[in-house]
Amino acid sequence: MTSHEERFQALIDSEEKIESTDWMPDGYRATLIRQIAQHAHSEVIGMQPEGNWITRAPSLDRKAILMAKVQDEAGHGLYLYSATETLGVTRDEVVELLHQGKHKYSSIFNYPTLSWADMGTIGWLVDGAAITNQVMLTRCSYGPYSRAMVRICKEESFHQRQGYEILLALCRGTDEQKAMAQDSVNRWWWPSLMMFGPHDSASTHSEQSMNWKIKRVSNDDLRQQFVDMTVPQADYLGLTLPDPDLQWNEERGHYDFGSIDWDEFWQVVKGNGPMNRERLSHKIKAWDDGAWVREAAAAHAAKQARKKEVA
Amino acid sequence: MPYEIHTAPGEEPEDVPTTSGGTTTWPMWEVFIRPRRGLAHGHAGSLHAPDAETALQHARDVYTRRREGVSVWVVPTDAVYASDPDDAEDLFEAIEKPYRHATYYEIPEEVGHM
Numbered sequence: 001m002t003s004h005e006e007r008f009q010a011l012i013d014s015e016e017k018i019e020s021t022d023w024m025p026d027g028y029r030a031t032l033i034r035q036i037a038q039h040a041h042s043e044v045i046g047m048q049p050e051g052n053w054i055t056r057a058p059s060l061d062r063k064a065i066l067m068a069k070v071q072d073e074a075g076h077g078l079y080l081y082s083a084t085e086t087l088g089v090t091r092d093e094v095v096e097l098l099h100q101g102k103h104k105y106s107s108i109f110n111y112p113t114l115s116w117a118d119m120g121t122i123g124w125l126v127d128g129a130a131i132t133n134q135v136m137l138t139r140c141s142y143g144p145y146s147r148a149m150v151r152i153c154k155e156e157s158f159h160q161r162q163g164y165e166i167l168l169a170l171c172r173g174t175d176e177q178k179a180m181a182q183d184s185v186n187r188w189w190w191p192s193l194m195m196f197g198p199h200d201s202a203s204t205h206s207e208q209s210m211n212w213k214i215k216r217v218s219n220d221d222l223r224q225q226f227v228d229m230t231v232p233q234a235d236y237l238g239l240t241l242p243d244p245d246l247q248w249n250e251e252r253g254h255y256d257f258g259s260i261d262w263d264e265f266w267q268v269v270k271g272n273g274p275m276n277r278e279r280l281s282h283k284i285k286a287w288d289d290g291a292w293v294r295e296a297a298a299a300h301a302a303k304q305a306r307k308k309e310v311a
Numbered sequence: 312m313p314y315e316i317h318t319a320p321g322e323e324p325e326d327v328p329t330t331s332g333g334t335t336t337w338p339m340w341e342v343f344i345r346p347r348r349g350l351a352h353g354h355a356g357s358l359h360a361p362d363a364e365t366a367l368q369h370a371r372d373v374y375t376r377r378r379e380g381v382s383v384w385v386v387p388t389d390a391v392y393a394s395d396p397d398d399a400e401d402l403f404e405a406i407e408k409p410y411r412h413a414t415y416y417e418i419p420e421e422v423g424h425m
């Protein structure tokens with residue numbers, strides 16, 4: 001180990017944060033660029049499944065709430081792109097990689113939102129799973145990433161609560177409304193568990209990330225944490241979770257649950273999920289459609305600068 | 312885990328750009344926010360904008376959606392002149408002068424709070 005490497009690892013071992021101007025191993029930098037950029041892409045693509053329901057929200061209140069949530073997700077994307085840029089790449093570069101299909105985003109957003117209840121389930125389960133992960137990431141060793149996570153976590157709790165409240169309203173409503181909620185939870189439960197990634201035994205880049213304290217808790221431990229937290233919340237709603245093997249294990253002090261369909265997981269990761277094509281083409285279209293706005297803003301800025309020079 | 316993206320077995324690992332390319336993008340601005348009257352502006356983050364006016368509007372949208380502030384500054388990132396991280400030890404750590412701290416002095420308990 002070089003003295004640089006020793007000093008770097010010593011900082012990490014003593015729970016100090018690494019800042020952008022510090023020396024860092026190339027692998028640490030590359031891992032962070034990939035992870036933070038893909039986290040940013042996920043926030044941005046994640047606006048689509050919910051944006052889909054803004055015009056059809058059942059009340060003005062729900063519409064305002066949903067717009068605020070979607071706007072937050074855009075903000076999360078921006079905080080995270082800023083964090084990526086502290087590592088020496090530009091936002092345009094990583095966005096371009098997304099558009100070329102060379103960077104991925106979270107597979108959860110490749111499932112369709114078929115009913116209003118999905119707005120409730122996404123807030124409760126998808127944002128819930130994201131919170132479990134992001135709370136861990138507030139303790140990540142890279143300062144700019146950790147700070148972005150602190151900011152994001154403060155906002156996420158609203159996302160989860162508004163989702164749960166949507167489901168509460170449906171579950172207290174008519175039989176049809178409750179059935180809609182149940183159908184939605186049936187569709188989202190397994191994909192939400194898949195959000196935590198492959199089993200620890202099959203997770204390729206976990207160990208190094210743990211040593212670098214980019215990741216602090218293993219995939220399986222996070223998933224268990226999420227299940228334990230969520231089951232009682234489902235009970236309160238009076239909804240069942242679509243897993244016959246789900247039951248409390250007194251000995252372990254945790255819920256046992258059935259095995260995940262990893263074939264489906266890898267299919268969606270590889271691009272064969274129900275919405276992969278549509279999500280990416282919509283993203284590219286939005287970027288292209290916005291070209292005139294970027295050009296106009298640049299032209300305006302140039303004109304203002306010229307005026308200043310003359311004055 | 313959410314937002315950690317996985318490469319399927321047999322799939323090519325993804326591209327990681329390692330250097331800044333030539334794409335010209337809007338300049339970067341650092342955002343400072345005063346959370347309440349009586350407090351100093353603190354660094355909140357950064358963003359891209361074509362000019363100061365737009366930077367201010369973006370800062371408002373990105374960093375103060377929940378009344379996080381009563382005043383915002385935006386400063387071109389280029390304008391920040393920073394200390395060299397390699398000098399940190401010389402600048403901040405090397406010269407330890409404990410007598411500059413109140414705890415260096417022992418005041419008898421009977422004297423009371425000081």
Ligand SMILES: [Fe+2]
Nearest residue numbers: 043072073076
């Ligand atoms: Fe988010």
Ligand SMILES: [Fe+2]
Nearest residue numbers: 073127156159
């Ligand atoms: Fe969220």
